[in-house]
Amino acid sequence: MIELKDVSYGYGGSDLLSGVSLSLQPGSFHFLTGPSGSGKTTFLRLCYLDLMATAGRVELFGQPARKMTRDDIAHARRRIGVVHQDCQFLDHLPVSQNVALPLEVAGRPENPADLEELLAWVGLAERADALPPELSGGERQRAALARAVIMSPDVVLADEPTGNVDWEMSLRLLSLLVELNRMGKAILIATHDLNLIRAAKKQVSARVLRIRDRQLQLAGADL
Amino acid sequence: MRGAGLLAAVLYPRADRVVPPSGHTARLTIFTAAAMAFLAVFALALSLATGRLAERWASELARTATVRVSAPQGQVETQLRAALEVLRTTPGVASARVLDEAEERALLEPWFGPDLPLDTLPIPKLIEVIEGEPGIDAEGLRLRLRAEAPGAVLDDHTRWRQPLVKAADRLRMLGLVAIVLIAGATAAMITLAANSALAANGQVIRVLRLVGARDSYIARAFVRQFTLRAFAGALAGTVLGVAAIAFLPDAETAGNFLTGLGFRGAEWLWPLAIAPLAAVVAFVATRVAAFRVLRSLT
Numbered sequence: 450m451i452e453l454k455d456v457s458y459g460y461g462g463s464d465l466l467s468g469v470s471l472s473l474q475p476g477s478f479h480f481l482t483g484p485s486g487s488g489k490t491t492f493l494r495l496c497y498l499d500l501m502a503t504a505g506r507v508e509l510f511g512q513p514a515r516k517m518t519r520d521d522i523a524h525a526r527r528r529i530g531v532v533h534q535d536c537q538f539l540d541h542l543p544v545s546q547n548v549a550l551p552l553e554v555a556g557r558p559e560n561p562a563d564l565e566e567l568l569a570w571v572g573l574a575e576r577a578d579a580l581p582p583e584l585s586g587g588e589r590q591r592a593a594l595a596r597a598v599i600m601s602p603d604v605v606l607a608d609e610p611t612g613n614v615d616w617e618m619s620l621r622l623l624s625l626l627v628e629l630n631r632m633g634k635a636i637l638i639a640t641h642d643l644n645l646i647r648a649a650k651k652q653v654s655a656r657v658l659r660i661r662d663r664q665l666q667l668a669g670a671d672l
Numbered sequence: 673m674r675g676a677g678l679l680a681a682v683l684y685p686r687a688d689r690v691v692p693p694s695g696h697t698a699r700l701t702i703f704t705a706a707a708m709a710f711l712a713v714f715a716l717a718l719s720l721a722t723g724r725l726a727e728r729w730a731s732e733l734a735r736t737a738t739v740r741v742s743a744p745q746g747q748v749e750t751q752l753r754a755a756l757e758v759l760r761t762t763p764g765v766a767s768a769r770v771l772d773e774a775e776e777r778a779l780l781e782p783w784f785g786p787d788l789p790l791d792t793l794p795i796p797k798l799i800e801v802i803e804g805e806p807g808i809d810a811e812g813l814r815l816r817l818r819a820e821a822p823g824a825v826l827d828d829h830t831r832w833r834q835p836l837v838k839a840a841d842r843l844r845m846l847g848l849v850a851i852v853l854i855a856g857a858t859a860a861m862i863t864l865a866a867n868s869a870l871a872a873n874g875q876v877i878r879v880l881r882l883v884g885a886r887d888s889y890i891a892r893a894f895v896r897q898f899t900l901r902a903f904a905g906a907l908a909g910t911v912l913g914v915a916a917i918a919f920l921p922d923a924e925t926a927g928n929f930l931t932g933l934g935f936r937g938a939e940w941l942w943p944l945a946i947a948p949l950a951a952v953v954a955f956v957a958t959r960v961a962a963f964r965v966l967r968s969l970t
């Protein structure tokens with residue numbers, strides 16, 4: 450569904466990632482690790498075409514990125530749920546409307562009961578009417594996860610989704626992602642939380658990728 | 673397609689909620705639209721009134737001329753008869769008629785008052801000439817009059833009215849040009865306001881793109897805001913402008929040219945077009961601005 454072949458990217462200067470390849474298949478579960486600044490966020494942005502690879506090929510759902518129009522990209526993004534590291538909310542709209550935003554922009558009707566259930570799932574039922582700036586870091590990430598999955602996307606890309614939440618909530622978010630994975634969705638989580646990876650490995654067969662020396666490597670079984 | 677887009681932009685109720693309202697830009701846009709509509713009402717009135725004036729003058733001067741007969745006492749009658757005879761045999765003259773004393777008195781009264789002793793003054797007699805189709809050959813008629821009735825002078829109005837008709841036509845054109853300029857200035861203002869709104873909402877646009885919004889959706893949010901603002905502002909400006917014109921001093925009491933400035937009958941419907949026109953201008957200007965900005969983003 451998301452296909453990267455020999456992809457390179459650099460912000461102006463030298464390459465941050467070089468000759469990176471990955472194929473995300475339906476039902477797959479990946480972790481992406483690497484030290485801070487190694488390019489995890491950059492890699493994810495390449496996957497949802499927020500950045501365009503400077504070399505190599507990127508394909509989304511069988512379509513080469515270079516041939517996609519702006520509307521094609523918009524439609525592809527509706528099939529990819531992203532938990533952004535910095536969350537990216539509309540600060541003037543309440544949490545509930547932010548979570549429902551992908552439905553709104555796609556012109557799909559939202560079911561209030563579903564929305565309520567989803568908010569309850571991420572523990573934000575009480576905060577539905579709060580504005581994003583009023584949320585704690587953990588609440589923001591839970592809202593971001595809710596927004597990422599509301600369209601029932603084929604792929605979920607999560608950038609440090611548990612960075613600011615306590616362990617109990619981390620496990621809850623993880624189990625939501627695992628549940629989505631069992632429904633056949635592809636999951637890719639960027640994190641440096643090794644405990645999270647270990648917890649996940651007890652529930653699903655997850656592959657662990659590591660960015661090292663500008664390359665993407667399959668991490669050993671040492672985790 | 674464009675019409676449907678305009679309808680969707682105005683009717684689609686939720687799109688513009690995703691863009692935070694900006695009181696400042698909104699107020700400026702509404703004020704500008706109102707001011708422009710106010711001016712447009714006057715440009716429209718000027719255009720319609722001068723159009724009317726030009727038409728009236730043109731048709732009047734095409735139809736009538738005057739022959740003025742002045743001669744020493746005693747010769748007046750002969751000259752008058754000779755002039756009438758010339759006119760009777762001139763092609764293009766539909767009828768020629770000597771104004772009687774009462775009519776002449778009425779003509780002169782505004783200048784000399786009601787107590788004018790017409791019979792003791794050497795006032796020229798006037799012959800009103802109604803032209804037919806085609807009109808008279810003024811130069812030929814003048815030559816014949818000089819030969820047969822030297823005291824008769826043709827005054828065919830054309831000489832002094834032609835430039836007036838031209839001026840009125842020119843004024844009507846200027847009115848139309850003013851309306852076009854007002855529409856252009858409105859488009860420019862809205863474009864600037866839309867650009868500033870787009871720039872101020874860069875983060876909003878980014879979030880919308882990230883969750884899968886197409887450019888048309890994002891543009892619609894801005895287009896709807898500006899279209900509604902321009903429409904509301906222009907409506908208010910039109911109402912004020914029309915009211916100002918409706919309460920202009922009455923035709924009879926004011927000067928001659930100003931009497932015409934205003935709307936007559938069905939012309940009052942014309943200002944109704946201003947607010948929709950402003951909405952269309954805002955729609956197109958915002959849409960163009962929005963797509964240009966959006967396409968420049970990744």
Ligand SMILES: Nc1ncnc2c1ncn2[C@@H]1O[C@H](COP(=O)(O)OP(=O)(O)O)[C@@H](O)[C@H]1O
Nearest residue numbers: 460461465483484485486487488489490491492
């Ligand atoms: N927009 C940007 N412009 C320039 N450099 C950037 C930008 N975003 C990230 N970087 C740099 O690229 C490197 C990788 O960043 P990032 O992908 O965020 O890493 P990670 O998510 O693994 O911490 C960092 O050194 C960062 O400073």
Ligand SMILES: [Mg+2]
Nearest residue numbers: 489490534608
């Ligand atoms: Mg990062």
